Amino acid sequence: MKIIDAKVIVCSPGRNFVTLKIITDEGLYGVGDATLNGREKAVVSYLEDYVIPMLIGRDPQRIEDIWQYLYRGVYWRRGPIGMTAIAAVDTALWDIKAKAANMPLYQLLGGRSRDKIMVYTHANGLDLGSTLEQVGKAIDQGYKAVRVQSGIPGVAGTYGVSKNNKKYEPADSDLPTEDTWSTEKYLNYAPKLFAEVRKQFGDDIHLLHDVHHRLTPIEAARLGKELEPYHLFWMEDPVPAENQESFKLIRHHTTTPIAVGEVFNSIHDCRELIQNQLIDYIRTTVVHAGGISQLKRIADFASLFHVKTGCHGATDLSPICMAAALHFDYSVANFGIQEHMAHSEKMESVFTRDYRYVDGYFTPGEAIGHGADIDESIAKKYPYKRACLPVNRLEDGTLWNW
Ligand code: GCO
Ligand code: MG
Numbered sequence: 001m002k003i004i005d006a007k008v009i010v011c012s013p014g015r016n017f018v019t020l021k022i023i024t025d026e027g028l029y030g031v032g033d034a035t036l037n038g039r040e041k042a043v044v045s046y047l048e049d050y051v052i053p054m055l056i057g058r059d060p061q062r063i064e065d066i067w068q069y070l071y072r073g074v075y076w077r078r079g080p081i082g083m084t085a086i087a088a089v090d091t092a093l094w095d096i097k098a099k100a101a102n103m104p105l106y107q108l109l110g111g112r113s114r115d116k117i118m119v120y121t122h123a124n125g126l127d128l129g130s131t132l133e134q135v136g137k138a139i140d141q142g143y144k145a146v147r148v149q150s151g152i153p154g155v156a157g158t159y160g161v162s163k164n165n166k167k168y169e170p171a172d173s174d175l176p177t178e179d180t181w182s183t184e185k186y187l188n189y190a191p192k193l194f195a196e197v198r199k200q201f202g203d204d205i206h207l208l209h210d211v212h213h214r215l216t217p218i219e220a221a222r223l224g225k226e227l228e229p230y231h232l233f234w235m236e237d238p239v240p241a242e243n244q245e246s247f248k249l250i251r252h253h254t255t256t257p258i259a260v261g262e263v264f265n266s267i268h269d270c271r272e273l274i275q276n277q278l279i280d281y282i283r284t285t286v287v288h289a290g291g292i293s294q295l296k297r298i299a300d301f302a303s304l305f306h307v308k309t310g311c312h313g314a315t316d317l318s319p320i321c322m323a324a325a326l327h328f329d330y331s332v333a334n335f336g337i338q339e340h341m342a343h344s345e346k347m348e349s350v351f352t353r354d355y356r357y358v359d360g361y362f363t364p365g366e367a368i369g370h371g372a373d374i375d376e377s378i379a380k381k382y383p384y385k386r387a388c389l390p391v392n393r394l395e396d397g398t399l400w401n402w
Contacts, residue, residue: 090291224254
């Protein structure tokens with residue numbers, strides 16, 4: 001089998017998506033997600049100008065060799081743009097291999113390790129009352145796990161919460177909007193929020209929370225400690241993870257489980273946190289962490305240190321990434337949970353998929369390959385529109401982590 005063509009499809013059905021399609025001489029093709037929120041065109045150029053010309057004529061069945069070729073062969077290793085491009089190629093090649101084997105992808109990955117995949121959804125509200133309402137709605141929809149984010153009294157425009165009544169999409173403007181952040185107000189409010197959620201909804205629902213890289217280690221330690229009575233499933237990204245040793249301080253102070261990894265693109269980014277058992281969940285996912293091939297390596301490594309998976313699944317990861325992630329989740333031994341932030345109907349109209357949701361759980365479906373595809377004629381109706389992620393400033397104007 002030979003790769004004879006590959007193309008990049010960019011569309012914006014309410015948000016930007018980049019999709020790679022790899023076509024073989026045997027009529028089989030595969031698709032992979034290549035979306036890097038707010039920097040989409042950089043990956044498009046990386047794929048079109050460098051990667052695609054290198055793929056033509058290669059045997060698509062040599063997934064590992066092509067992965068190494070694109071990783072080692074570039075000399076400039078790692079980084080979000082290159083690794084997103086590699087992920088797209090890798091996903092499309094696994095799709096082709098599973099189609100050639102006439103199997104759903106999870107079978108090729110070793111078969112299923114579970115019957116269904118627990119997902120967590122988002123409950124976001126501008127204030128306490130509306131947040132509680134959203135948690136109630138999620139529980140009514142059958143979700144067993146809910147991520148709770150709420151507007152903070154006295155702080156305008158908090159992460160995870162829509163500014164209007166539209167669905168929350170962080171890349172909300174042509175150039176970055178500026179949010180304001182107050183650690184003090186957040187730390188005073190977050191424990192009260194979770195006390196109320198537990199009081200109203202009891203102990204059986206799993207609760208998650210995303211700190212979105214905004215604290216220092218000692219502040220994260222305080223938050224983790226104060227949230228202990230509400231036994232969170234996890235506290236996500238408490239601090240930026242460049243300085244991984246700093247997680248020791250958080251760990252020494254709290255038993256609240258910690259999840260990190262959505263901005264990681266390499267197994268090397270995960271290594272220190274995993275091997276020192278400084279986290280409980282590794283959140284790398286297919287599109288930003290080098291595809292199924294590298295995700296398997298990360299999960300196997302994590303399994304040695306009691307760390308489970310918790311793949312990122314925000315709307316900026318396309319339904320193709322979600323499909324691939326669900327096949328991975330189905331098969332991997334140390335699965336923890338999968339994020340599910342529902343795409344809008346308009347976004348979903350561009351993609352076909354076989355995965356389905358029933359009562360808090362997903363299954364990837366039995367279609368051959370990963371089961372997702374892009375409808376190019378519908379995609380054409382939605383041209384690319386630049387949209388950037390916001391930046392964050394402290395109340396005195398200091399630039400902070402968003
Ligand atoms: C999450 C994430 C997202 C990111 C987004 C950035 O946990 O789902 O933190 O909401 O902010 O993916 O593009
Ligand atoms: Mg997050």
